[in-house]
Amino acid sequence: xxxxxxxxxxxxxxxxxxxxxxxxxxxxxxxxxxxxxxxxxxxxxxxxxxxxxxxxxxxxxxxxxxxxxxxxxxxxxxxxxxxxxxxxxxxx
Amino acid sequence: xxxxxxxxxxxxxxxxxxxxxxxxxxxxxxxxxxxxxxxxxxxxxxxxxxxxxxxxxxxxxxxxxxxxxxxxxxxxxxxxxxxxxxxxxxxxxxxxxxxxxxxxxxxxxxxxxxxxxxxxxxxxxxxxxxxxxxxxxxxxxxxxxxxxxxxxxxxxxxxxxxxxxxxxxxxxxxxxxxxxxxxxxxxxxxxxxxxxxxxxxxxxxxxxxxxxxxxxxxxxxxxxxxxxxxxxxxxxxxxxxxxxxxxxxxxxxxxxxxxxxxxxxxxxxxxxxxxxxxxxxxxxxxxxxxxxxxxxxxxxxxxxxxxxxxxxxxxxxxxxxxxxxxxxxxxxxxxxxxxxxxxxxxxxxxxxxxxxxxxxxxxxxxxxxxxxxxxxxxxxxxxxxxxxxxxxxxxxxxxxxxxxxxxxxxxxxxxxxxxxxxxxxxxxxxxxxxxxxxxxxxxxxxxxxxxxxxxxxxxxxxxxxxxxxxxxxxxxxxxxxxxxxxxxxxxxxxxxxxxxxxxxxxx
Numbered sequence: 356x357x358x359x360x361x362x363x364x365x366x367x368x369x370x371x372x373x374x375x376x377x378x379x380x381x382x383x384x385x386x387x388x389x390x391x392x393x394x395x396x397x398x399x400x401x402x403x404x405x406x407x408x409x410x411x412x413x414x415x416x417x418x419x420x421x422x423x424x425x426x427x428x429x430x431x432x433x434x435x436x437x438x439x440x441x442x443x444x445x446x447x
Numbered sequence: 448x449x450x451x452x453x454x455x456x457x458x459x460x461x462x463x464x465x466x467x468x469x470x471x472x473x474x475x476x477x478x479x480x481x482x483x484x485x486x487x488x489x490x491x492x493x494x495x496x497x498x499x500x501x502x503x504x505x506x507x508x509x510x511x512x513x514x515x516x517x518x519x520x521x522x523x524x525x526x527x528x529x530x531x532x533x534x535x536x537x538x539x540x541x542x543x544x545x546x547x548x549x550x551x552x553x554x555x556x557x558x559x560x561x562x563x564x565x566x567x568x569x570x571x572x573x574x575x576x577x578x579x580x581x582x583x584x585x586x587x588x589x590x591x592x593x594x595x596x597x598x599x600x601x602x603x604x605x606x607x608x609x610x611x612x613x614x615x616x617x618x619x620x621x622x623x624x625x626x627x628x629x630x631x632x633x634x635x636x637x638x639x640x641x642x643x644x645x646x647x648x649x650x651x652x653x654x655x656x657x658x659x660x661x662x663x664x665x666x667x668x669x670x671x672x673x674x675x676x677x678x679x680x681x682x683x684x685x686x687x688x689x690x691x692x693x694x695x696x697x698x699x700x701x702x703x704x705x706x707x708x709x710x711x712x713x714x715x716x717x718x719x720x721x722x723x724x725x726x727x728x729x730x731x732x733x734x735x736x737x738x739x740x741x742x743x744x745x746x747x748x749x750x751x752x753x754x755x756x757x758x759x760x761x762x763x764x765x766x767x768x769x770x771x772x773x774x775x776x777x778x779x780x781x782x783x784x785x786x787x788x789x790x791x792x793x794x795x796x797x798x799x800x801x802x803x804x805x806x807x808x809x810x811x812x813x814x815x816x817x818x819x820x821x822x823x824x825x826x827x828x829x830x831x832x833x834x835x836x837x838x839x840x841x842x843x844x845x846x847x848x849x850x851x852x853x854x855x856x857x858x859x860x861x862x863x864x865x866x867x868x869x870x871x872x873x874x875x876x877x878x879x880x881x882x883x884x885x886x887x888x889x890x891x892x893x894x895x896x897x898x899x900x901x902x903x904x905x906x907x908x909x910x911x912x913x914x915x916x917x918x919x920x921x922x923x924x925x926x927x928x929x930x931x932x933x934x935x936x937x938x939x940x941x942x943x944x945x946x947x948x949x950x951x952x953x954x
């Protein structure tokens with residue numbers, strides 16, 4: 356059975372980098388994880404408390420809570436190889 | 448007309464004095480220093496006192512230590528940060544390093560950070576923000592230029608929100624660049640430097656220096672900084688100032704014969720230095736001065752470094768004075784300390800506090816030499832000048848003693864800078880005369896008054912110091928070994944000398 360991914364994407368409102376990050380992430384998830392994920396998008400301007408709890412400073416930030424290890428990927432996710440590396444989705 | 452900026456009290460004792468009011472209100476002030484200079488304590492104290500003393504709530508943004516560590520460390524100063532958090536007066540923005548792995552994949556900014564600061568400010572309705580220390584933020588990210596740009600955005604937002612902010616930054620070394628990563632490029636209006644270095648005797652000295660406050664005044668000299676149980680304390684360097692008032696009224700020294708030499712005693716508001724070698728009676732003179740004032744009903748301060756209270760009481764009893772009674776009823780404020788107990792700046796503060804609290808007009812310190820032993824020359828000079836200036840301002844009459852190392856012979860007083868700092872100088876010394884050690888007293892100077900210049904003989908008896916009369920018919924007294932001017936012809940002695948001289952081939 357494949358592992359389920361638990362992801363959170365922190366963005367700041369409707370900025371272009373927020374939109375880019377979401378777009379990059381969704382296309383990647385569609386191709387690589389095929390539905391085996393749970394994604395929550397958090398707007399820190401509306402929910403600063405959640406950013407405080409998770410100690411988020413930079414936006415956009417993608418966090419992977421599961422599978423372990425917990426990891427954060429900072430940026431608009433335009434560097435696809437880095438994102439795959441961060442999500443442990445690089446296969447040899 | 449120049450725009451003047453308002454300032455808010457810093458909550459750091461002494462700082463507002465050198466900052467001419469405090470931290471610039473509604474602006475960002477950079478505090479830079481190497482590690483161990485007190486940046487975190489300064490930041491926390493600024494917030495804590497802001498809340499507890501000036502009713503201004505605060506947000507602490509921490510990039511280095513965890514909030515739990517900061518709360519624990521501040522308990523050491525008696526500051527209950529948890530209580531303030533519960534009362535919604537203090538909020539943390541925890542930006543301390545996260546344990547989880549982190550990587551960068553594309554463009555980003557610190558939007559979430561800014562949102563969290565704003566959220567915290569709104570939550571506790573803060574007027575003050577402390578950010579400690581931004582240098583740690585740079586270590587978390589790859590591109591310093593992004594962080595600089597983002598921090599600039601943060602400071603601009605804080606200014607817009609009219610927040611008074613202090614932002615600390617790490618200085619790589621004690622000299623050279625103000626901060627790592629060029630933080631001063633975007634917070635350059637107000638810069639405070641904290642120093643921590645070794646003085647030439649190998650003692651660690653911390654100081655604070657205001658590099659600039661744009662559009663606003665401040666002292667430019669470094670001021671000593673000491674961390675104690677109460678937090679950070681800054682000791683502005685005393686400024687020597689001309690005495691405001693001259694007094695024409697004289698007060699008694701308590702030694703009858705000495706008053707006569709001084710043409711009625713010492714001027715009110717003057718400082719008198721009693722200098723002499725060990726055992727010449729400096730403490731007795733001090734006791735005379737204090738007891739006389741206490742009997743007149745004046746409040747006095749008596750700082751004694753050489754003897755314990757019990758020794759001093761016994762000593763006083765032996766002259767028939769009940770010093771203990773006056774100490775107990777509060778008219779004599781006796782301070783017996785090891786001189787090592789306080790640094791010079793702290794001592795000055797302790798004395799200032801006692802004098803103003805108790806409205807003291809008569810003060811004595813026995814002896815300065817105890818302080819001179821442990822302070823650097825510069826510190827000692829500052830202490831004496833600072834003490835002198837302060838007591839004069841308080842219309843306080845002061846007596847200081849100083850121990851000279853030489854038992855006999857000439858001692859230079861000017862070496863220790865004491866002579867210019869004091870108004871009157873009284874010399875006590877031993878002289879060898881006629882095969883005996885005798886005691887000599889002389890008034891070297893009395894500023895603004897005539898005085899008798901005779902060299903007087905005195906004794907210390909069960910009644911204290913007693914002036915006997917002038918040495919007459921002798922010369923070279925001040926060198927310590929006097930010669931009588933009378934030529935006593937002793938045949939036997941002359942014969943003996945003559946023989947010796949022949950023997951030695953001098954004749």
